[in-house]
Amino acid sequence: MAESNHMTGRRILLGVTGGIAAYKTAELVRQFKRAGAEVRVVMTPDAGRFVTPLTLGTLSENEVHVKIFLENKAGSWTKHVALGLWADLFLVAPLTAQTLSKLVDGACDSMLTAVALTARCPIMVCPAMDHDMYIHPAVRSNLNTLTERGVTVMEAEHGELASGLIGQGRLPAPEAIFEYASALLIRLAKQRGGPLAGKRVVVTAGPTRERIDPVRFISNHSTGTMGFELARAAARRGADVVLVAGPVSLETPEGVRRVDVESTDDMHRAVMSQHDVDIVIMSAAVTDFTPAQPSDSKLKKEGADGALELARTTDILADLGSGKKDGQTFVGFALETDNGLENARGKLERKNLDWIVLNNPKEDGAGFGTGTNRVTLLARDGRTVDLPLLPKAEVAEAILELAVLNKALEDLDPLA
Numbered sequence: 001m002a003e004s005n006h007m008t009g010r011r012i013l014l015g016v017t018g019g020i021a022a023y024k025t026a027e028l029v030r031q032f033k034r035a036g037a038e039v040r041v042v043m044t045p046d047a048g049r050f051v052t053p054l055t056l057g058t059l060s061e062n063e064v065h066v067k068i069f070l071e072n073k074a075g076s077w078t079k080h081v082a083l084g085l086w087a088d089l090f091l092v093a094p095l096t097a098q099t100l101s102k103l104v105d106g107a108c109d110s111m112l113t114a115v116a117l118t119a120r121c122p123i124m125v126c127p128a129m130d131h132d133m134y135i136h137p138a139v140r141s142n143l144n145t146l147t148e149r150g151v152t153v154m155e156a157e158h159g160e161l162a163s164g165l166i167g168q169g170r171l172p173a174p175e176a177i178f179e180y181a182s183a184l185l186i187r188l189a190k191q192r193g194g195p196l197a198g199k200r201v202v203v204t205a206g207p208t209r210e211r212i213d214p215v216r217f218i219s220n221h222s223t224g225t226m227g228f229e230l231a232r233a234a235a236r237r238g239a240d241v242v243l244v245a246g247p248v249s250l251e252t253p254e255g256v257r258r259v260d261v262e263s264t265d266d267m268h269r270a271v272m273s274q275h276d277v278d279i280v281i282m283s284a285a286v287t288d289f290t291p292a293q294p295s296d297s298k299l300k301k302e303g304a305d306g307a308l309e310l311a312r313t314t315d316i317l318a319d320l321g322s323g324k325k326d327g328q329t330f331v332g333f334a335l336e337t338d339n340g341l342e343n344a345r346g347k348l349e350r351k352n353l354d355w356i357v358l359n360n361p362k363e364d365g366a367g368f369g370t371g372t373n374r375v376t377l378l379a380r381d382g383r384t385v386d387l388p389l390l391p392k393a394e395v396a397e398a399i400l401e402l403a404v405l406n407k408a409l410e411d412l413d414p415l416a
């Protein structure tokens, strides 16, 4: 599963049709889930004869959609539009000859065919059927039509078929479909263009929470806005962005893959599990201390002496910095109330960063909970760039241009 980390946070809509190979989709759902993707399933009514919605619903941890019209369920008519907009990839596997011909005709008689007409994401299909069906001119012509319309067709394998015949028509193994889908998404990201096309960017955002007991935690006031704006700015420049977010209430920026975490340890794991990363921007306000002995039951007021023993949390930046490879760019944030420049430069050196973004929450309009920020950027080569007070979206643009794309301050339009 070499490409598995490219699936983190991806939204995969799996369409299952009524072919004998539908049983393999249970394993396919597991492959995507294991790799950190979110999976939803739509099935044709006949697919349910081969694999049950209960199986795929349980494995995907989401409701399975079959019919367009649901009795006694108000509002369900919009789902086919919502699902098509939700997905990063609509993967139909296995694709029967029957549904193939419906896709070519633009039929809309089930949730699956309706989604195929409304999906704005890339569509990939895995046709699977008996050999004679597979080589039939009608099927070949239908597959060609889909290809001409931009659908990606993963051809069936040669081998023993359910009919007992040997020939082409077999659905590839779940691992092979998974790898093919993963490679397709990477290829499409590279084709999107922009100065960061083909670059993998990890951004952390928001606070982390350290549990004291089941109802209490230690955290901070971070809203995650700065990190979300950075993720948005990187995605707009064509990057493949994974946003590792602590508990925040913000919409995921378009084109960004999001991984939600709670504690500093969770965030550390999520960041370290990303591979082949070109750029890391650590804007999260990580909670530096955690209760030394979190309690499994709610602490009682009575008998407590008010003291809470704390331990240091994992230093994500330092851990990342120690494993830094040539060509990688690491940007950190420093939130300092005193001796800002000195402390920030020290942190930049210690953690092996290329740039550090310094801000002071005591300054008007800077830090947490404001829509603006006033930052100073310090580079490893000694440069110091003061930015004026700006909306966080513009601060994010400037950080991307200066620290990631290495432009000079004079070249930045919004700041000129």
Ligand SMILES: Cc1cc2nc3c(=O)[nH]c(=O)nc-3n(C[C@H](O)[C@H](O)[C@H](O)COP(=O)(O)O)c2cc1C
Binding pocket: 016, 017, 018, 019, 020, 021, 044, 045, 046, 047, 095, 096, 097, 098, 099, 100, 128, 129, 130
């Ligand atoms: C046991 C059995 C296995 C089948 N396997 C396939 C298959 O592998 N590929 C295919 O195109 N049709 C297959 N069919 C035919 C489809 O089930 C049939 O065309 C059905 O209407 C497909 O509907 P759907 O595409 O809406 O799911 C099979 C039928 C049966 C009875």
